[in-house]
Amino acid sequence: MKLLQYVAIVAAGLMAMACEPKPYIPQPPQGTAEHTVIMYLAGNNNLQTYLEDNIRDVISSVDVSTPSDNGRIVIYFRPRPASGDPMLLQVYYDKKLAAVQCDTIRTYPAEMSSSNPETLRKVVADAKVVAPAKE
Incomplete structure (x- = not known):
């Protein structure tokens, strides 16, 4: 009988140790915001470093006082081909992490030209879809 109790206690202890909390994964804002700002940065030229500075400036300007239900920031960035594929980013403040997040929402094919009106429409x-807004 004592052996059975011992086995039950050890098994319960092992199960408790195995139940680690899941790591927190930042979640971008959900729902419809008042407005969304879309920055369309086509840097397939010698201005790429300035566009990267602009992205860093936007990220550094977002803080706890930036309400995600009031507005969203989405950035399309087209770097030089050697630097990577075009991408759509979303910048937001995660209250649980107390930090700004910049998520890559989508990447586009390298051959997609940012000067093509169809690319802008896309x-x-x-x-x-990603950051719906009333305006």
Whole structure:
């Protein structure tokens, strides 16, 4: 009988140790915001470093006082081909982490030209799905 109790206690202890809390994964804002700002940065030229500075400036300007239900920031960035594929980013403040997050929402094929009006239409359509807004 004591052996059975001992086995039950050890098994319960092992199960308790195995139940680690899941790591927190930041979640971008959900729902419809008042407005969404879309930055369309085509840096397939010698201005790429300035566009990267602009992205860093946007990220550094977002803080706890930036309400995600009031507005969203979505950035389309087209770097030089050697630097990577075009991407759609979302910048937001995660209250639980107390930190700004910049998530890559989507990447686009490298051959997609940012000067093509169809690309702009595609990016705006994707932004509307990811960061819907009233305006």
